[in-house]
Amino acid sequence: MIEVEKLCVSLNDREILVDISFTLDNGNNLVILGRSGSGKTVLIKTLLGIYFPVSGSVVIDGIDIHRSSEDQRKTTKKRFAMVFQNAALLDSFTVLQNVALPLYERGEKDTALIKDRVHKCLQMVGLENTVNLYPAQLSGGMRKRIGIARALVYEPNYIIFDEPVSGLDPITSREIMYYITRIVETASATLITITHELKDIQTIANQVLFLNEGRVIFNGKTSDLYQSPNPLVQEYLQ
Numbered sequence: 659m660i661e662v663e664k665l666c667v668s669l670n671d672r673e674i675l676v677d678i679s680f681t682l683d684n685g686n687n688l689v690i691l692g693r694s695g696s697g698k699t700v701l702i703k704t705l706l707g708i709y710f711p712v713s714g715s716v717v718i719d720g721i722d723i724h725r726s727s728e729d730q731r732k733t734t735k736k737r738f739a740m741v742f743q744n745a746a747l748l749d750s751f752t753v754l755q756n757v758a759l760p761l762y763e764r765g766e767k768d769t770a771l772i773k774d775r776v777h778k779c780l781q782m783v784g785l786e787n788t789v790n791l792y793p794a795q796l797s798g799g800m801r802k803r804i805g806i807a808r809a810l811v812y813e814p815n816y817i818i819f820d821e822p823v824s825g826l827d828p829i830t831s832r833e834i835m836y837y838i839t840r841i842v843e844t845a846s847a848t849l850i851t852i853t854h855e856l857k858d859i860q861t862i863a864n865q866v867l868f869l870n871e872g873r874v875i876f877n878g879k880t881s882d883l884y885q886s887p888n889p890l891v892q893e894y895l896q
């Protein structure tokens with residue numbers, strides 16, 4: 659569970675996030691919407707403890723991420739996986755090694771367990787036959803799916819998708835959305851997705867947080883978004 663309370667963040671003496679409050683219950687899936695520069699990335703980085711607030715708090719599974727010990731912060735951060743816009747795979751590593759990376763980083767040495775986990779995660783994204791290939795041998799969409807498999811490999815409590823379909827052609831976008839929907843349906847993780855793709859929101863999220871110039875202008879059920887009286891929300895939805 660993520661509890662954000664009256665969060666204010668300033669960077670270079672500029673207010674970037676102002677009085678942000680919302681709660682994300684476990685098992686709910688959140689989409690963060692907002693125009694470019696509205697503060698979506700800064701919010702994510704603050705949730706991860708990278709940026710510190712001027713005031714307010716972020717409590718993740720009972721731990722106040724900015725007021726806890728370094729150890730507690732690290733442990734909490736390990737519950738998160740991030741799927742980056744550009745997949746961020748290592749070119750000199752095979753698919754197996756790329757997907758297994760978070761397990762190596764966590765000190766896992768049991769090769770049978772690693773192979774089994776990697777295989778299961780690759781199955782989730784329909785790429786179980788690519789273990790020995792290198793990223794350069796894969797299409798952009800496939801690399802993205804490998805990035806998703808890597809996020810799933812250590813069974814995180816929270817998965818953050820940063821604009822998962824931006825820059826992809828419509829068919830590849832649908833493919834990626836299909837696999838994200840499968841994760842929503844089968845994984846026990848709580849998803850947070852930054853996206854501009856309105857048509858996909860209903861399938862991947864039941865909660866929407868809409869930011870405008872660092873402030874929340876909508877926080878509620880996805881099904882209520884289109885009824886928002888806020889003109890900025892309505893303008894965005896057109």
Ligand SMILES: Nc1ncnc2c1ncn2[C@@H]1O[C@H](COP(=O)(O)OP(=O)(O)OP(=O)(O)O)[C@@H](O)[C@H]1O
Pocket residue numbers: 669670674692693694695696697698699700701
């Ligand atoms: N490290 C930083 N130092 C100073 N200002 C920053 C920093 N990072 C972001 N900002 C500013 O904070 C504001 C919000 O940026 P942010 O990257 O969170 O927007 P965003 O909603 O994620 O945009 P986009 O959709 O384009 O990714 C912007 O005005 C940006 O210039």
